[in-house]
Amino acid sequence: MNASLYTDALSHIAAPPWLTEARHEALDRFLAAGLPDSRQEAWKYTSLDRLGQVTLRPPEAESSQAVCPDVTAYPGHVLLFQDGQLACHGTYLSNQFAGTLRHWGDTRSVHEHLGRIAGSSALADLNLALWQDGARVYVPAGERLGMPIFAVYGAATAEAMLHPRTLAVVESGAEAVLVEHYLGQTDQTYWQNAVSEIVLAEGARLTHIVVVEEGPAASHTSLTALRLGRNSEYRALHIGLGGLLTRRDLLAALDGADAGIRIDAFDLADGRRHTDLHLRVSHRAPRSQSRITYRGLADDRARAIFDGHVVVEHGAHQTDARQDCKGLLLSRQAEIDAMPRLEIYADDVKCSHGASVGQPDPDALFYLRSRGLDAAAARRLLLEGFANEALGLLDDAHLRDWLMPRLLAALSRRSGEEVRS
Amino acid sequence: MLQIRNLHVSVAGKPILKGIDLDVGPGEVHAIMGPNGSGKSTLAQVLAGRSGYEVSQGSVRYLDRDLFLLPPEARARAGIFLAFQYPMEIPGVANAQFLRTALNSQHRARGEAEVDAFDFLEHVKGKLALLEMDDGFLYRSLNEGFSGGEKKRNEILQMLVLEPRLAILDETDSGLDIDALQVVARGVNAMRSPDRAIVLVTHYQRLLEHIVPDRVHVLAAGRIVRSGDRDLAMELEDKGYGWLNAGADFEEDRP
Numbered sequence: 001m002n003a004s005l006y007t008d009a010l011s012h013i014a015a016p017p018w019l020t021e022a023r024h025e026a027l028d029r030f031l032a033a034g035l036p037d038s039r040q041e042a043w044k045y046t047s048l049d050r051l052g053q054v055t056l057r058p059p060e061a062e063s064s065q066a067v068c069p070d071v072t073a074y075p076g077h078v079l080l081f082q083d084g085q086l087a088c089h090g091t092y093l094s095n096q097f098a099g100t101l102r103h104w105g106d107t108r109s110v111h112e113h114l115g116r117i118a119g120s121s122a123l124a125d126l127n128l129a130l131w132q133d134g135a136r137v138y139v140p141a142g143e144r145l146g147m148p149i150f151a152v153y154g155a156a157t158a159e160a161m162l163h164p165r166t167l168a169v170v171e172s173g174a175e176a177v178l179v180e181h182y183l184g185q186t187d188q189t190y191w192q193n194a195v196s197e198i199v200l201a202e203g204a205r206l207t208h209i210v211v212v213e214e215g216p217a218a219s220h221t222s223l224t225a226l227r228l229g230r231n232s233e234y235r236a237l238h239i240g241l242g243g244l245l246t247r248r249d250l251l252a253a254l255d256g257a258d259a260g261i262r263i264d265a266f267d268l269a270d271g272r273r274h275t276d277l278h279l280r281v282s283h284r285a286p287r288s289q290s291r292i293t294y295r296g297l298a299d300d301r302a303r304a305i306f307d308g309h310v311v312v313e314h315g316a317h318q319t320d321a322r323q324d325c326k327g328l329l330l331s332r333q334a335e336i337d338a339m340p341r342l343e344i345y346a347d348d349v350k351c352s353h354g355a356s357v358g359q360p361d362p363d364a365l366f367y368l369r370s371r372g373l374d375a376a377a378a379r380r381l382l383l384e385g386f387a388n389e390a391l392g393l394l395d396d397a398h399l400r401d402w403l404m405p406r407l408l409a410a411l412s413r414r415s416g417e418e419v420r421s
Numbered sequence: 422m423l424q425i426r427n428l429h430v431s432v433a434g435k436p437i438l439k440g441i442d443l444d445v446g447p448g449e450v451h452a453i454m455g456p457n458g459s460g461k462s463t464l465a466q467v468l469a470g471r472s473g474y475e476v477s478q479g480s481v482r483y484l485d486r487d488l489f490l491l492p493p494e495a496r497a498r499a500g501i502f503l504a505f506q507y508p509m510e511i512p513g514v515a516n517a518q519f520l521r522t523a524l525n526s527q528h529r530a531r532g533e534a535e536v537d538a539f540d541f542l543e544h545v546k547g548k549l550a551l552l553e554m555d556d557g558f559l560y561r562s563l564n565e566g567f568s569g570g571e572k573k574r575n576e577i578l579q580m581l582v583l584e585p586r587l588a589i590l591d592e593t594d595s596g597l598d599i600d601a602l603q604v605v606a607r608g609v610n611a612m613r614s615p616d617r618a619i620v621l622v623t624h625y626q627r628l629l630e631h632i633v634p635d636r637v638h639v640l641a642a643g644r645i646v647r648s649g650d651r652d653l654a655m656e657l658e659d660k661g662y663g664w665l666n667a668g669a670d671f672e673e674d675r676p
Contacts, residue, residue, distance in 0.1 A: 362472070363509055364509045366470075366471055366493060367509040367511070368511070368523075369470075369494045369497070370470070370494075370503055370505075371497055371502075371579065372494050372497035372524075372526040372527040372530065372583070373494060374492075374494045374526070375492075377522070377526065381511075381514055382511065382514075384513070384514065385562070387513065388512075389513040
């Protein structure tokens with residue numbers, strides 16, 4: 001590993017003074033540990049070796065040549081970050097509850113939580129040392145935001161190393177919808193290493209949608225870490241549609257009693273893509289509930305990995321945890337590894353998990369064709385149905401209208417049918 | 422409408438149908454009866470175009486076309502409908518979405534206008550009522566978690582919506598209680614018309630109390646061993662299939 005690459009990067013960041021020390025400590029920890037490697041159990045299936053073989057740098061400020069995405073396409077408030085910086089003048093933002101970490105960093109909620117939810121791990125440390133900007137959402141007690149907040153992280157520069165950071169704090173009884181959209185705008189190699197920290201206070205509710213559409217040669221690693229207070233509710237939809245290598249970790253701590261978490265995830269892996277989604281949900285207080293639904297599609301020579309680890313800790317009585325993961329293989333060379341796991345240290349719990357991996361059912365295809373659908377349309381409907389099982393959270397029509405065309409376009413490529421407009 | 426000549430069909434090298442001849446004209450209702458393993462379901466599946474069935478001899482013409490040249494979707498678009506004995510469950514696909522997609526695939530293929538969501542609902546609601554199904558059926562995943570009876574009703578609903586020229590019902594009566602049987606029969610009777618043919622494949626005579634067939638055929642060991650009018654079905658009910666045994670080689674194993 002080329003340590004000077006990272007120390008140089010840090011020396012170029014205009015860090016807020018209150019964070020300087022923490023950044024240097026985090027970098028030291030990262031340099032001591034190095035990038036995760038396959039000797040670590042959690043990284044057994046995913047190698048980051050390629051990241052060590054290329055020279056990736058944070059893009060120079062103002063060097064970004066990207067064309068601004070059409071922010072009006074997003075049905076909500078938009079914070080647009082391009083190559084690590086708040087970008088594109090006229091960013092469509094009219095919300096007092098959402099801003100940038102760089103400008104709003106020196107506030108109580110940021111001091112209190114930044115870096116503390118994600119904890120220490122090589123990639124989280126690296127992000128803490130090198131993040132340049134990101135969305136900061138703070139919803140005061142009792143406030144209910146009607147419109148979703150979109151944090152868009154675009155990447156347009158070849159050989160860039162980006163560390164976007166998001167912090168969302170939803171105070172007691174407050175409600176919000178946060179969408180993170182990772183968007184590749186170049187076919188060249190780059191790396192986004194994101195960290196998102198989320199805190200839900202008592203009775204808070206957050207719907208969190210994460211859409212990964214990185215470029216075809218991109219690597220994407222991310223950690224979403226969250227803490228759930230008493231009686232709070234977190235609902236998440238994670239969708240992976242792009243990026244040569246994606247590794248996403250979600251760590252959820254259900255600290256308060258009666259907290260509820262629902263995670264739906266859909267991954268589409270094709271070409272030579274490699275997707276790896278690790279969830280770790282810890283039930284730490286009584287009567288909390290978790291629902292995990294994973295649907296993974298793998299085609300060509302792609303590989304999709306799902307590791308869903310639910311831990312019921314001592315004292316988390318009457319935990320109700322369910323996991324349902326399914327994989328669909330569309331070619332002989334594709335591979336899916338679906339691993340739901342349960343670790344239980346409490347009595348009186350209700351926990352279940354199920355996993356299956358198969359191919360499109362020929363009998364189901366015949367059934368659809370016998371009603372007049374041609375082979376491609378039948379296959380497409382089966383794939384849509386498969387994906388749909390993880391899309392129950394898209395109950396908002398505007399969000400659905402924004403997301404479904406992206407998803408259907410990706411699915412159409414897999415069913416051998418052109419998109420019909 | 423449908424002419425089957427000397428049809429021989431094997432499954433995995435094992436002969437199942439051994440020379441079927443059958444003529445079905447427009448407006449007619451035919452019942453094909455027979456014991457388990459006689460080849461009734463094989464005949465239904467072959468007509469719908471399921472793979473894995475090898476036609477070794479004979480021909481089937483439908484509306485003056487060679488049926489075996491058409492893939493399953495082309496048969497459906499030409500008006501053939503098979504109500505499945507075991508309908509498939511398709512998770513994540515709403516019944517309404519599926520039905521409208523199917524209807525519009527057929528309309529497009531025939532050069533007819535597509536049906537929009539509003540007109541579709543109008544089209545389907547009266548048919549739901551006829552089958553005593555509530556609107557909730559439209560928004561459930563296709564057959565997923567449906568009871569046996571609900572699946573059969575849903576097959577009949579599809580038939581009513583798609584309005585086929587030739588409807589083949591494969592043991593639609595099996596597993597139905599008497600109320601459901603009457604509802605299904607009502608749906609089928611609503612479909613009877615001078616330009617539509619219906620083929621009922623059934624093990625029992627009781628469906629034929631509600632849907633009166635023009636012709637009844639008895640299939641045994643891959644051949645039609647008797648044909649007659651509805652009285653033949655009554656006779657079978659009285660005597661069972663055993664009395665046909667003479668000369669016929671019964672095989673109980675199914676494909």
